[in-house]
Amino acid sequence: MRVKDERKIEVIYEATLHLIQEVGIAGITVAKIAKEAKLATGTVYIYFKNKEELINQLYLHLKKQTTENLFVGFDPAEPIKVCMKKLFVNALKNKMASFKEGVFMEQYYHSPYISQEAKQIGQTKMLPIIELMERGKQELLIKPIENEVLLGLMAGFVRQLAQAHIVQKFEMTSERIEHSFQVIWDAMKA
Amino acid sequence: MRVKDERKIEVIYEATLHLIQEVGIAGITVAKIAKEAKLATGTVYIYFKNKEELINQLYLHLKKQTTENLFVGFDPAEPIKVCMKKLFVNALKNKMASFKEGVFMEQYYHSPYISQEAKQIGQTKMLPIIELMERGKQELLIKPIENEVLLGLMAGFVRQLAQAHIVQKFEMTSERIEHSFQVIWDAMKA
DNA sequence: AAGTAAAATGAATATTTATTCACAAATAGA
DNA sequence: TCTATTTGTGAATAAATATTCATTTTACTT
Structure with missing residues (x-):
């Protein structure tokens, strides 16, 4: 079986932060985050239940x-x-x-x-x-x-x-x- | 004919600011702004072309x-x-x-x-x-x-x-x- | 008081965005 | 090398939100 690449979480975090600096929390969409992280939209949902959880996890992490x-x-x-x-x-x-x-x-x-x-x-x-x-x-x-x-x-x-x-x-x-x-x-x- | 009530602009601004303090720019919707201002959604569009213009006007005003x-x-x-x-x-x-x-x-x-x-x-x-x-x-x-x-x-x-x-x-x-x-x-x- | 033009309404529609899902690609173990 | 299983994909669907518009209300003018 294929193994989950945990570094992708970091990549998603980094992409999210980069976007937020430019367009704020108001401007981010899951599609944009995925694109910035060079992933497909759906991939984000393998690592996070939804956008809300992604944001909250990122906050706790930081x-x-x-x-x-x-x-x-x-x-x-x-x-x-x-x-x-x-x-x-x-x-x-x-x-x-x-x-x-x-x-x-x-x-x-x-x-x-x-x-x-x-x-x-x-x-x-x-x-x-x-x-x-x-x-x-x-x-x-x-x-x-x-x-x-x-x-x-x-x-x-x-x-x-x-x-x-x-x-x-x-x-x-x-x-x-x-x-x-x-x-x-x-x-x-x- | 009925006259435009320019004070409504202030009411809309105030409602928007109040909401943003709570949920940020990310959390506002035109429906919420209208509700907070005790207006119908459509009324907002009499005073502002769209949400983007409302936000920008508010910024310049402030x-x-x-x-x-x-x-x-x-x-x-x-x-x-x-x-x-x-x-x-x-x-x-x-x-x-x-x-x-x-x-x-x-x-x-x-x-x-x-x-x-x-x-x-x-x-x-x-x-x-x-x-x-x-x-x-x-x-x-x-x-x-x-x-x-x-x-x-x-x-x-x-x-x-x-x-x-x-x-x-x-x-x-x-x-x-x-x-x-x-x-x-x-x-x-x- | 009646006529009328613009404001106000909020349900209907359009648009955007989140989320799912059927399928494809990858890889660990046999 | 083959198989099984999970990840990765992105188009399809669902959900949320912006915007429009037919209708009603208001208040100015005559």
Whole structure:
């Protein structure tokens, strides 16, 4: 008997993400995905029950991946500033490398596909960051302001820098990353 | 004869935005829009040639509106810090008050509806801000870093704060706005 | 108050898109 | 090499959605 080629799942994911970056969740059709993946329409249905499941599986797959990546090399025992820098640089690099994924995840959040559970998953991954910020405030190294504000500062900055990098081809040299961290650190330091 | 009720256009826009916040551009149908607006499906076609035109008109309408709002009370003759604060507070208040609109505009950018022209419009409205930042750097009040970085800092922060406000019900008191500006000013000041 | 022209309606139709399915191609094991 | 079994194909069908249109309602004009 013939064996299922599991790499096709990756190919389908990649095709879907590529299309979504261009035309959004609103613009994709199963036929387009299949064409982009160089498969017949029907083949997609061998790997996924239907389009809805494909979208949901893709979301869960990415969520897992991106959360792991954020904390690569992160060691909460190190000084606050070092920890923050690690997180900032990781987040920025990941966001640039996975811009398509980000576009999809944002659109998914306001789409007919999202489930109530998926809406809640997002919060938990932030816990280690929250702890870090609390510690920073305790040590009087970080301004005594709400975590929402600090988190918004970081996340928003990273998002916009990645967007400038992708959309306006703003090259992100290591010097610029360095300067950007200096900026964000000045913002949060006490 | 009966006269066209131009306010219906507003009603249709509002219904569309409301739906998009929930289910995204991908989730809207003309039937749903009509129902939300308490109109018959066919009525939508009296005001708009088709769904595509409705979406595009809505985008242009919002683009015009939000650009105007950003500069309300803005006077480039005032000191840098005052100018920046004005822009920050305007941007934040607008983004909170028009969150639905923001969701739509972001999705529109990655959707099958966007035209090439619409992609470019976005840049021009930023000109007065760019000028302000250049002046700040000249006067040595603002860090000598790229405008993309400074702009990303502001825009990203505003976006995330507005998101926290809407999604997590983070109340945005005038004290918090004050603190938030202090944070962002510390980030950009030389 | 009657006439009329345009707006409003929503069921009917056209179009697009998702999903199925009969058949063809591939491959693991005998 | 042959066979059995599952994958892969893409045209056919089903389902969802956009759009039209015959009919009704409204409100302006005379």
